[in-house]
Amino acid sequence: MSRLQKGMPFTIEGFYALGSVTSVQKALSRLAKEGTVVRVAKGIYARPKPLKSFPSIKTTATAEEVALSWARKYSYSIVPHGLEEAYRLGLQTQAPVKTVFWTSGPSREFKVGNQQVVVKHAAQSKLRWANKPEGAFYRALLVLSAEHTSLQQLKTALKRLNLASNEVIPVIHKLKLQPTLLSWQNKLTKLESELLS
Numbered sequence: 020m021s022r023l024q025k026g027m028p029f030t031i032e033g034f035y036a037l038g039s040v041t042s043v044q045k046a047l048s049r050l051a052k053e054g055t056v057v058r059v060a061k062g063i064y065a066r067p068k069p070l071k072s073f074p075s076i077k078t079t080a081t082a083e084e085v086a087l088s089w090a091r092k093y094s095y096s097i098v099p100h101g102l103e104e105a106y107r108l109g110l111q112t113q114a115p116v117k118t119v120f121w122t123s124g125p126s127r128e129f130k131v132g133n134q135q136v137v138v139k140h141a142a143q144s145k146l147r148w149a150n151k152p153e154g155a156f157y158r159a160l161l162v163l164s165a166e167h168t169s170l171q172q173l174k175t176a177l178k179r180l181n182l183a184s185n186e187v188i189p190v191i192h193k194l195k196l197q198p199t200l201l202s203w204q205n206k207l208t209k210l211e212s213e214l215l216s
Contacts, residue, residue: 026068028059028080028088059085059131062092082134083118086127090138095124096146097138101162104155108176110163121145121158144199152180153190161199165206173210187214 023029034043047064050056056064057079065080080088090097100119105111118134121141129136145161148154156176177187188211194200195207 023066025066026080026084028063028065028085030088030092031062031064032092060089060129063088079131082129082131082136085131086120086129086136086138089127089129090120090122090124093124095122096149097122097124098146098149098154098158100139101145101158101160105159105163108155108159108179110159110168110172110176147197152182152186153193156180156190157194157197157200160194160203165203168206170206170210170213173206174214 031043031047034047037043038046047056047058051058051064054067056066059065059080063080063085065085067079087097089095097120099107100115100121102111102115103119106114117137119137119139122138123143123146124138124140126140127138129138145158148157159176177190180190182190191207191211191214195204195211200207
């Protein structure tokens with residue numbers, strides 16, 4: 020238990036190789052009562068972590084970490100919602116009110132303290148290129164209007180992706196081929212030609 024990083028969520032299944040399901044559940048239940056671990060969601064626990072500024076106050080995993088741990092546990096794809104990606108890339112100035120993810124798994128909500136994360140089941144097309152720069156750009160475009168997004172905003176977003184100079188045009192070309200981004204075809208073509216000129 021001491022080898023587990025404090026504040027990071029872990030799943031109960033990871034311990035089933037050490038004994039029977041019942042004995043592992045009982046052991047974790049006992050550790051939770053002692054305060055050695057905290058149950059942060061069904062089947063997910065974390066070791067409390069003292070705050071640096073106030074060691075007497077202990078924190079556990081964030082709601083976002085719990086959501087990501089849940090997705091790993093069941094091998095679900097999980098990606099930030101398009102509005103979250105748009106905000107991170109500077110394509111919109113207003114931060115989303117809630118943290119929302121899209122997933123291949125079922126819709127769920129995770130609460131840890133006063134934090135809340137919403138996970139929504141989404142079509143496989145929205146989960147394309149998970150954890151890749153083009154995926155972040157793609158999801159942002161899915162929720163925005165081409166008409167109300169300037170070429171300058173798109174250039175800024177591309178810079179924030181930290182792509183190598185030889186990767187930018189292939190990414191734009193890849194996005195132009197997506198049927199879900201039909202309304203973006205003209206704008207992406209203009210962007211491509213400006214960057215090539």
